[in-house]
Amino acid sequence: MNTLYLLLALLAVAGWIVSTMNQRMRALQDRADRLERRLGLVLDHLGIEEPESAGLDEVRALMRDGRAVAAIKLYREITGAGLAEAKQAVESLDLKV
Template sequence: MEYASFIALVLVLLAVYPLAQAGDRQAKRTDLRLRRLERKVDLLLAHAGIAEPADPRMAEIDQLLAQGKKIQAIKVHREVTGSGLAEAKEEVERRMR
């Protein structure tokens, strides 16, 4: 009985694996397209001489840093920008200088 359960589990995993891989490939393609579009928008803004407006919450990050609340500043940065932990930490430390 245990052998049959094991075989059934393996078959299920073999059926699900390609679906997971396809989803991962789609996510990577979408991420690549998004990065290309962001670069193009940045180039268009630069060509038109338009500066991207600063998010008002960036001032909140500066206030938190002035109060010595680096971790909270990193959290707010992640909320505002959608960046990952390492990227947010680097950017907050850059703002501290």
């Protein structure tokens, strides 16, 4: 019986820790999002455009050749972006350049 109570107490503590960590991570993500928006506003105000990562011409060439998977993979290697972010970015690239 004591073992059951100990196990339940450990599960409750573990749940509390996970919940606390999730809240902290959400707060940090919200803060990062706010800082990113503010930086964007500052750059826009100063008329500064974010430089394009080197190698995007090769990504565009892969897209023009119909090799989307290879283009996404290369984009991820160049930028360190996650899969969903890389897919969205590659699909939105201007292929005329």
